[in-house]
Amino acid sequence: MARRTRMCLAFPDIVVVCLLLLVRLVETANEVDPYNILGVTKSASQTEIKEVYKRLIREWHPDKNKNEGAEDLFIKITKSYEILSNKEKRANYDRYGQTDDTQPYGHGHYGHGHDQFYFDDKYSLRFNQYVNDVVPDSFKRPYLIKITSDWCFSCIHIEPVWKEVVLELEALGVGIGVVDVGYERRLANHLGAHRTPSILGVINGKVTFFHYAVVKEHLRQFVEDLLPQRLVEKVTDRNDLQFLNSWHEQNKPHLLLFDQVPVVPLLYKLTAFAYKDYIQFGYMDQGLSDTPNLLKQININTYAPTMLVFKESIDRPADIIQAKGMKKQVIDEFILNNKFLLVHRLVNQKLFDEHCPVKQLHRRRTYCVLLINGDEESYTIGNQAFISFAYTNTQEVVRFAYAYQRLQQPLCDTLLKTKDSTQPPQVFILEHRNAAGRVLYKEVAGGWNGTDKNKQRLLDELQRLQKDPSILNQDTILPELNNEFASMFLIRWIYTAYDYLTEIIDDIIHNNWREMMPLLSLIFSALFILFGTVVVQAFSDSSEDGKSKPKAKDGAKAENGSPGSSSTSSRPLKKNFVEVTELTDITYTSNLVKLRPGHMNVVLVLTDASKNVLLSKFAKEVYSFTGSLTLHFSFLNVDKHSAWVEMLLEFAQDTMQIDTDEDDGARHKIDYTGYILALNGHKKYLCLFRPVYTGEEGPGGATGGGRRSGSREDHPPRRSVPRSHSTATLQIHHKLDHLGLWMERLMEGTPHRYYIPAWPGLEKITDPK
Numbered sequence: 079m080a081r082r083t084r085m086c087l088a089f090p091d092i093v094v095v096c097l098l099l100l101v102r103l104v105e106t107a108n109e110v111d112p113y114n115i116l117g118v119t120k121s122a123s124q125t126e127i128k129e130v131y132k133r134l135i136r137e138w139h140p141d142k143n144k145n146e147g148a149e150d151l152f153i154k155i156t157k158s159y160e161i162l163s164n165k166e167k168r169a170n171y172d173r174y175g176q177t178d179d180t181q182p183y184g185h186g187h188y189g190h191g192h193d194q195f196y197f198d199d200k201y202s203l204r205f206n207q208y209v210n211d212v213v214p215d216s217f218k219r220p221y222l223i224k225i226t227s228d229w230c231f232s233c234i235h236i237e238p239v240w241k242e243v244v245l246e247l248e249a250l251g252v253g254i255g256v257v258d259v260g261y262e263r264r265l266a267n268h269l270g271a272h273r274t275p276s277i278l279g280v281i282n283g284k285v286t287f288f289h290y291a292v293v294k295e296h297l298r299q300f301v302e303d304l305l306p307q308r309l310v311e312k313v314t315d316r317n318d319l320q321f322l323n324s325w326h327e328q329n330k331p332h333l334l335l336f337d338q339v340p341v342v343p344l345l346y347k348l349t350a351f352a353y354k355d356y357i358q359f360g361y362m363d364q365g366l367s368d369t370p371n372l373l374k375q376i377n378i379n380t381y382a383p384t385m386l387v388f389k390e391s392i393d394r395p396a397d398i399i400q401a402k403g404m405k406k407q408v409i410d411e412f413i414l415n416n417k418f419l420l421v422h423r424l425v426n427q428k429l430f431d432e433h434c435p436v437k438q439l440h441r442r443r444t445y446c447v448l449l450i451n452g453d454e455e456s457y458t459i460g461n462q463a464f465i466s467f468a469y470t471n472t473q474e475v476v477r478f479a480y481a482y483q484r485l486q487q488p489l490c491d492t493l494l495k496t497k498d499s500t501q502p503p504q505v506f507i508l509e510h511r512n513a514a515g516r517v518l519y520k521e522v523a524g525g526w527n528g529t530d531k532n533k534q535r536l537l538d539e540l541q542r543l544q545k546d547p548s549i550l551n552q553d554t555i556l557p558e559l560n561n562e563f564a565s566m567f568l569i570r571w572i573y574t575a576y577d578y579l580t581e582i583i584d585d586i587i588h589n590n591w592r593e594m595m596p597l598l599s600l601i602f603s604a605l606f607i608l609f610g611t612v613v614v615q616a617f618s619d620s621s622e623d624g625k626s627k628p629k630a631k632d633g634a635k636a637e638n639g640s641p642g643s644s645s646t647s648s649r650p651l652k653k654n655f656v657e658v659t660e661l662t663d664i665t666y667t668s669n670l671v672k673l674r675p676g677h678m679n680v681v682l683v684l685t686d687a688s689k690n691v692l693l694s695k696f697a698k699e700v701y702s703f704t705g706s707l708t709l710h711f712s713f714l715n716v717d718k719h720s721a722w723v724e725m726l727l728e729f730a731q732d733t734m735q736i737d738t739d740e741d742d743g744a745r746h747k748i749d750y751t752g753y754i755l756a757l758n759g760h761k762k763y764l765c766l767f768r769p770v771y772t773g774e775e776g777p778g779g780a781t782g783g784g785r786r787s788g789s790r791e792d793h794p795p796r797r798s799v800p801r802s803h804s805t806a807t808l809q810i811h812h813k814l815d816h817l818g819l820w821m822e823r824l825m826e827g828t829p830h831r832y833y834i835p836a837w838p839g840l841e842k843i844t845d846p847k
Contacts, residue, residue: 112158112171115151120172124163131159153200197241198226203255205265212255216280218352220304221253222297225269225276228260233275236292240277243297251348251406252301253280279304302344309350310342313360315371321360322392329423331396331416334360336373336384349409356417357387385409387416390465396420421468421478424448424486425562433477436510442475443509443547447536449480449526450490451503460503463528471537481559488557493519502527505536507543509550515557518550656697656704658682661712666840669712673759680821682713683723683753688810689715692752699817703825716750722840723750730766730832752813756824762837765829767820769813 113120116130135156136142140149161167203212203223212221224240226233244254259266259274269278269285277288277297281304290296313321313334325332335346342361350359362370364380373380376394382402386395399412424430434446449464451457461480468478483490493506505522522539526532542549661669661681669679680700684692693713703709716723727750754767823829 112161115154115158116162118162122162127159127162131155131163157199198224198256201244201254201256203257203262203265205262205268208255208265208268212253212280213283215253217282219251219253219348220301220351221255221280222247222301223255223257223269223278223280225257225259225266225271225274225278227258227274230274236275239292239294239297243294246294247298247301249406250345251352281305298344302347305347305351309347309354310359310361312342313362314366318362318370318372319392321358322388324358325388325390325392325419328358329419329425330356330358331419332358332360332388333413333416334362334372334386334388336362336364336370336380336386338364340365345404345406345409349406349413353413353417357413385412387412389416389419390421390469418477420472421465421480424479424481424489424559427559427561430479430559431510431513433479434508434510436513444475444477445540445543446477446479446508446510447540448493448506448508449478449503450483450493450506451480451526453482453484457503460526460528463533464505464526467533467536471540473540476540485562486560489559492554492556493521505532507539507550509547515555517554517556519552519554520550521552656701656711658693658697658711658713661714661840663840665712669710670757670759671837673710673757675760677708677710677758677760678824679710679712679757679759680824681755681757682711683716683750683755684713685717685751686715688751689713691810692814695811695814696817699814700821702818703821706825714755719840720750722838723753725838726755726764726834727766729834730764751810754814754817754820756829759837761833762835763831763833765824765831767817767829770816 113122116127116134118127118130122130135152138148138152138155140152143152161171215221222244248254257265257269257271259271266272270287271278275292277292277300279286279288279300286304288297288300290300311321321334322332335342337343340363346359346361350357353359362372364370376386378384378386378398380400382400383404384398384400385404387397389396397412397416399408401408418433422429422433424433434448435444437443447468449461451461451464464478464480481489494504502525505526506519507522508517508519510517520539522536524532524535526536539549659665659669661679673679682692682696696711696713700711704711714723752769756765756767758764820829
């Protein structure tokens with residue numbers, strides 16, 4: 079009765095709370111009402127709405143109005159006008175209080191907070207937008223995407239960190255996206271996101287989930303880890319010339335950043351990823367030396383972060399920029415102005431289209447001077463002369479390029495109109511007319527050998543071209559250029575397969591079973607079919623062998639007099655010994671800490687007195703398991719390393735507690751002799767075998783009379799008591815009687831595993847003697 083009274087007294091309070099929430103929802107709905115935001119009535123015409131919109135936009139534009147909240151109000155005004163200026167959206171809002179394409183109005187985002195909604199609304203993603211825009215753009219910059227939903231209280235907790243990270247990373251060039259599961263379920267399923275909040279990254283079309291605590295440092299590191307590893311090469315005084323001289327092989331300009339920090343800035347890595355197809359990036363830490371030799375050579379004082387771009391000449395930079403707090407826009411402009419070498423080698427169609435662009439309407443003509451040459455060393459002088467000519471005759475409307483006839487045979491055959499590869503190099507002046515490959519061109523007479531006469535003849539033709547473009551009197555359709563990097567397809571395929579396997583392992587580790595179930599089902603089905611085939615084949619082979627065995631046996635007896643000798647000789651040889659190494663501070667790292675994944679070290683704990691007896695028994699028990707390539711065998715002297723053993727077994731407290739309970743309150747030191755530690759160094763866990771005495775050694779037995787048997791994991795030994803030397807030796811010998819059975823369980827993976835946070839150092843805690 080008392081409980082009912084309390085509920086009745088609390089009921090008015092609940093009603094008040096509900097009414098307050100209802101009032102708050104009504105107020106919030108009014109705040110996002112497009113009619114209230116624009117200050118018009120529902121009967122307002124399109125002309126009135128447009129006039130009000132223009133006036134409010136001029137008044138609240140963030141560039142003109144610096145008041146706090148001007149930007150948010152500007153966004154609300156824009157969204158409101160988008161709804162009211164569209165007849166269909168306006169009708170939907172008047173009827174249902176919401177629209178299909180915009181979600182600020184009556185779609186349940188009140189649980190996120192009013193300000194945060196408008197912040198996330200700028201980055202909201204649709205399925206088509208993700209597929210058509212985000213995925214292609216992810217090959218130039220990574221994307222950080224948040225998965226959220228209505229009334230997600232965990233989402234509210236991460237909002238301050240999310241907003242801070244977005245403002246920082248967006249300025250560096252990272253793409254941002256927000257997906258509301260309630261309204262973009264299709265996109266959320268496509269991304270593999272089945273819970274909120276979730277954060278994921280997209281790069282090169284691949285989705286990677288963020289699995290750590292949502293803090294600024296973790297999110298920043300997550301974005302940095304998305305990027306490929308060798309985007310930026312570390313340059314020092316030892317490899318600076320090698321880095322700069324690789325321009326010819328890579329067919330790219332080389333951009334070098336000098337700074338005082340040891341870690342490559344994230345902004346520079348993102349820039350390197352965006353322009354990886356055009357420029358090779360390097361980074362030199364000035365903190366490693368006072369003044370790098372390269373800076374001494376070009377005589378530049380790097381008082382601030384400095385970027386140098388090198389092209390065909392490594393003696394002096396083609397361009398330089400210095401600035402404190404270098405911004406992304408400044409870096410982008412600097413790179414776009416130095417995107418190509420002065421004389422590019424045409425290696426694919428994409429490079430030809432960008433370096434020799436198609437003529438655009440109402441724009442100045444762009445001409446391409448193309449040298450068709452050979453890639454043998456005998457043509458080096460001519461190539462160098464062509465580059466030298468380009469340096470001295472650089473013009474905005476003229477681009478220089480060259481192509482190797484052996485590698486671009488279809489292109490060269492079309493221009494040369496012959497398949498003779500022995501003719502001298504030729505120079506052509508081209509104008510790219512359309513995307514289909516149509517060009518107007520003219521061949522410069524006299525070929526090209528790099529002589530002064532060749533240079534003067536080419537210069538005369540370029541001067542004539544500026545006065546009369548009609549000298550390009552030949553017309554042809556160029557074939558698509560060969561991709562000279564197509565031979566790298568196998569390497570790209572290997573990298574793709576590696577990324578795919580990494581993604582599968584990551585999904586398994588983080589239990590993304592819903593996405594993994596189809597793949598796992600396919601794998602297990604294939605394994606089941608394969609296993610069934612092998613079993614059927616094995617039974618059929620055994621039945622045939624059984625029928626033919628008597629005849630074969632008789633024939634072998636008659637012919638050789640020793641049955642089965644041929645079959646015995648075909649068996650693989652097996653070791654007739656067990657290799658057991660001592661675990662010391664020297665072998666500790668290789669035999670435990672850096673043990674390969676999937677391998678396990680089986681360690682016998684012994685003393686100086688019991689060493690010979692236990693090693694002999696240990697070898698007999700584990701001999702049948704020496705054929706396994708994943709097992710290693712060692713012994714540890716507890717007289718030398720008792721502290722290490724005690725520290726390791728502290729993680730098996732439940733097992734050691736049994737020993738303490740059976741001791742009947744006695745304060746004796748635990749005897750670890752005969753203990754077996756199966757140590758997995760990679761996964762950091764141990765399996766424990768403790769001795770059990772069988773009592774088969776005579777009257778009373780070594781265990782104090784009677785036979786005792788059972789699992790060695792479930793029954794620990796009792797404390798040792800003084801006895802004769804022969805009896806003690808016999809007792810020690812029988813400590814490992816059940817080791818063979820336990821080893822079989824170990825191979826099956828059934829013994830209990832005790833996980834270790836970190837392997838204790840053997841040399842640090844060894845008791846000195």
